[in-house]
Amino acid sequence: RDEILAYFTKVATDYGIMQHVRFKTKVEDMVYARDTCLWSLTYSGEDNVSNTDNVNVVVSATGQLNRPKTPSFKGIETFQGPAFHTARWRHDVDLKGKKVIGVGSGPSAIQAFPAIASEVEKLTVCLRTPTYFVPRGNVQHSPLRLYVQTLFPFLVHFYRAFILAVADAFFTACYGLDPTNRESLTRGSETFRRGCLKFMEMQLTQESEQDPAKVDKLRQILTPKFAPGCKRIGISDEWYPMFLRDNVILEHDTIDSVNPRGITVRNKKTNEAKNIDADVIIWATGFSTTSFLEHLSIRTVKSLGMESDYTLSDAWKDYSKAYYGTCVPGFPNFYMLYGPNTNLGHNSIIFMVECQVNYIVQLLQRMLETDYDAMSVKRQAFETFNKQMQKDLNHTVFNGNCASWYKTEAGENTNNWSGTVFRYWWETLSPKFDNFELERKNHE
Numbered sequence: 327r328d329e330i331l332a333y334f335t336k337v338a339t340d341y342g343i344m345q346h347v348r349f350k351t352k353v354e355d356m357v358y359a360r361d362t363c364l365w366s367l368t369y370s371g372e373d374n375v376s377n378t379d380n381v382n383v384v385v386s387a388t389g390q391l392n393r394p395k396t397p398s399f400k401g402i403e404t405f406q407g408p409a410f411h412t413a414r415w416r417h418d419v420d421l422k423g424k425k426v427i428g429v430g431s432g433p434s435a436i437q438a439f440p441a442i443a444s445e446v447e448k449l450t451v452c453l454r455t456p457t458y459f460v461p462r463g464n465v466q467h468s469p470l471r472l473y474v475q476t477l478f479p480f481l482v483h484f485y486r487a488f489i490l491a492v493a494d495a496f497f498t499a500c501y502g503l504d505p506t507n508r509e510s511l512t513r514g515s516e517t518f519r520r521g522c523l524k525f526m527e528m529q530l531t532q533e534s535e536q537d538p539a540k541v542d543k544l545r546q547i548l549t550p551k552f553a554p555g556c557k558r559i560g561i562s563d564e565w566y567p568m569f570l571r572d573n574v575i576l577e578h579d580t581i582d583s584v585n586p587r588g589i590t591v592r593n594k595k596t597n598e599a600k601n602i603d604a605d606v607i608i609w610a611t612g613f614s615t616t617s618f619l620e621h622l623s624i625r626t627v628k629s630l631g632m633e634s635d636y637t638l639s640d641a642w643k644d645y646s647k648a649y650y651g652t653c654v655p656g657f658p659n660f661y662m663l664y665g666p667n668t669n670l671g672h673n674s675i676i677f678m679v680e681c682q683v684n685y686i687v688q689l690l691q692r693m694l695e696t697d698y699d700a701m702s703v704k705r706q707a708f709e710t711f712n713k714q715m716q717k718d719l720n721h722t723v724f725n726g727n728c729a730s731w732y733k734t735e736a737g738e739n740t741n742n743w744s745g746t747v748f749r750y751w752w753e754t755l756s757p758k759f760d761n762f763e764l765e766r767k768n769h770e
Contacts, residue, residue: 428450503722601754
């Protein structure tokens with residue numbers, strides 16, 4: 327984390343970005359006036375005083391997994407000890423020697439729970455649905471290797487391209503699902519599934535003195551019942567070994583409610599309930615993911631001061647969607663990074679964002695070169711693109727027979743891209759300007 331933060335800070339400083347950043351500032355309202363082709367942004371800082379700026383272009387780079395989703399179990403407010411979400415970690419809470427309940431089995435849980443298992447007295451992990459895992463394979467780069475890469479920088483680019491290509495190859499295991507049988511496995515996903523289960527078996531049996539009955543029970547609970555990729559793949563060398571610890575309990579019964587001393591779980595088959603006491607509860611329950619930019623008021627008006635006639639909520643009343651995850655018709659000069667359907671289940675989102683930045687810059691250059699004031703995607707191009715997107719996604723494991731944060735409750739996949747990152751790069755390498763419309767102030 328420290329290395330990544332230092333890298334971000336250095337890049338922002340070297341390229342003169344820091345002097346333009348307004349830290350600790352919250353944008354509250356965005357209004358586009360069609361007569362002036364300007365966006366009016368209302369924002370506030372630490373003093374909670376509202377200010378307004380008018381700008382030509384808005385690029386939303388607010389990210390996605392940043393709005394914690396805390397469950398609404400009955401009695402959740404009655405728990406007498408500290409309870410917090412992994413994304414709002416309580417650093418003032420000392421976990422050493424405490425009885426802790428951890429709820430969740432996704433990436434947040436994967437990072438947090440193994441890290442605290444050795445310091446707590448007891449860790450009860452409440453797991454609703456298991457997922458597949460692959461080894462992290464984290465290696466320490468030798469000084470010699472770093473020196474050689476410094477002498478020959480192209481090797482770093484080659485290595486990154488190699489990693490991207492290998493990860494992109496996994497998409498072959500994700501595509502080919504029969505839409506009429508979402509429980510089926512593609513040939514590639516079956517091969518990948520066997521590899522994941524082999525990794526789990528190796529991790530659970532690495533210690534010869536383990537109780538065979540315990541290992542068998544863990545194996546049954548931790549084996550997913552859906553195709554790999556339907557939920558996000560876990561990357562960890564510590565998740566499975568964590569459950570072999572004497573102070574870690576895997577709880578698979580359903581959480582029924584929260585009480586002042588802990589939680590109550592209930593067995594679905596027998597309906598038998600039991601209480602689990604704890605000093606601390608940690609929610610690793612993910613984020614709100616299918617409603618993009620819901621924390622912002624984004625709207626258009628004919629002229630500033632007039633009543634809104636179109637909002638982003640109107641545009642997304644069915645589900646969130648965008649043209650290459652970047653723009654929405656009816657909202658000129660408004661662009662998004664990591665927008666709808668740009669998430670990946672097999673590769674790096676950083677590369678996707680880099681493609682989007684290149685795409686947006688080209689759109690802005692075209693607008694400036696033609697001396698127009700605003701640009702927006704045509705509705706027909708937008709609708710055609712998203713119709714094909716959902717059709718393609720129906721043939722991927724991302725739309726398989728599991729509940730995941732990729733999809734809405736109605737089953738629409740608002741998050742994942744439907745192909746390889748190479749395909750996204752190719753399709754966004756140069757915009758199809760015929761799919762965009764330009765306009766000047768006062769609709770000239």
